[in-house]
Amino acid sequence: xxxxxxxxxxxxxxxxxxxxxxxxxxxxxxxxxxxxxxxxxxxxxxxxxxxxxxxxxxxxxxxxxxxxxxxxxxxxxxxxxxxxxxxxxxxxxxxxxxxxxxxxxxxxxxxxxxxxxxxxx
Numbered sequence: 001x002x003x004x005x006x007x008x009x010x011x012x013x014x015x016x017x018x019x020x021x022x023x024x025x026x027x028x029x030x031x032x033x034x035x036x037x038x039x040x041x042x043x044x045x046x047x048x049x050x051x052x053x054x055x056x057x058x059x060x061x062x063x064x065x066x067x068x069x070x071x072x073x074x075x076x077x078x079x080x081x082x083x084x085x086x087x088x089x090x091x092x093x094x095x096x097x098x099x100x101x102x103x104x105x106x107x108x109x110x111x112x113x114x115x116x117x118x119x120x121x
Contacts, residue, residue, distance in 0.1 A: 002026045002110040004095045009115030012085055016119070020080040022095030022112060033098045034078045035108060036069060038091035038117075047103045048093070049080060058101070063089075085119045093117050 008020040022034065035050040049069040051057045057069050068081040078095065093115050096108035 002028065002097050004097060004110055004112035006093065006095045006112040006115040009093060009117045011118045011120065013120045014086055016085050017081070017083045018085065018117060020082070020093055020095075020115060020117075022078040022080075024076045024078070024097065028076060029099065031099060033101050034069075034071065035096045035098065036078075036080045037094045037096055037105060037108075038089075039094065039114075040091035043091075045094075045105050046091075047105075050101065051078065052101055056101075082117070085117075087119045087121045089117060090119050091117060 003025045005023045006020060008018060010018060012018055031053055033050050033052040036048045037045050038048050039045045047060060048063055049059045049067055051069045051071055059067060066084045071078045095112040097110040098108040
């Protein structure tokens with residue numbers, strides 16, 4: 001099993017920044033994709049960004065240029081740097097791990113508990 005723990009959420013004003021962290025433990029497979037999803041009330045769960053074991057990154061169109069996903073393999077940690085935050089970024093953010101690149105949450109067997117990000121206007 002893989003265990004994922006998110007941290008770094010909080011309350012910020014519009015235009016501010018946050019950095020989310022996802023610490024992985026347990027069985028770490030050599031081929032993987034790490035994704036950051038977010039789920040706001042009344043909206044569908046959305047893949048925000050992903051990074052695979054080769055370092056390839058992908059972003060949703062509405063966060064591209066503002067968010068950056070990165071990883072520290074030595075610390076088994078994935079980060080999501082969020083800049084120029086907007087009120088519409090408010091959501092619970094989840095870290096998830098899958099075995100191949102996909103936008104479908106069903107393709108990610110392992111999930112963290114989520115961390116709340118709230119952006120004031």
